[in-house]
Amino acid sequence: MIASVRGTARHVGLDKLVVDVHGVGLLVHTPPRVAAAARTGSEVDLATTMIVREDSMTLYGFDAAADRDTFEVAQTVSGVGPRVALAIVSVLTPEELAAAVAHDDLATLTKVPGIGKKSAERIALELRDKLPGTTEPAGAPSPAMPSVPAWRDQVTEALVGLGYTAKQSEAAVEAVAVETTGEGDTSAALRSALQVLAR
Incomplete structure (x- = not known):
């Protein structure tokens, strides 16, 4: 299991990066915001998890370990695979997901692309008591937005x-x-x- 990757971003895509680690280019799938924050030639440090299947090994990377943990635990829900789990992490913070699950807030869960009402109900039921704790306080001020x-x-x-x-x-x-x-x-x-x- 590759738990983290640190290296130079050699290619920045919409939702993926190619990270050069000592001459080896690793393709890492990421939430769009992680890719958007990276710059070609800059160093990136990602918390990662690898999905191994018969015909593929796919690496997913996140800018925080809490997001990686949420991505992993989301896939324990019936019918939720890597694509939907990545969408969950892209749209909701770990705190927002935990709050939605705790309060059966299906409206928030269905804001995630690929999740309908039935899927939201399953997520609320199956993730209860499974979500990892987080250290960042909810409601932290968001960074200033660009005006250009x-x-x-x-x-x-x-x-x-x-x-x-x-x-x-x-x-x-x-x-x-x-x-x-x-x-x-x-x-x-x-x-x-x-x-x-x-x-």
Whole structure:
């Protein structure tokens, strides 16, 4: 099991990175916000987990161990595979997921692409008492958003990649742009856009 990867980002995609670790390029699938925060040539340090199947070995990476743990435990739910688990981690923080499960908040769970009402009910039932604890306090202030338009296309593409329609994605990006007055980065803008879509 590869529990972590540290190296140089040689390629940055919409939801994946190629990380050079001592001359070996590892393809790591990530939430869109993690890929958006990386820059080609910069060092990345990811908490990782590997899914091994008969015909493939797929590495998934996260910027926090809590996200990796949530990704792993989400797959213990019947019918939830890596794709849906990655969408859960992309849309909800570990704290938000734990709160939704604790309160049977199906509306929040169904905001995740690929999760309908029945799936949300299963998640709420099967994840109860399974979610790992987190150390970051809920309600921590979010970073300032960028006021320049350069991030718009990246965030829109990331949202479409998560399963939202182009219209929904563009509306969320526009809402973030209207609410934003400070400097920030693409990763922070993506988080805010996801929060807009979850309203």
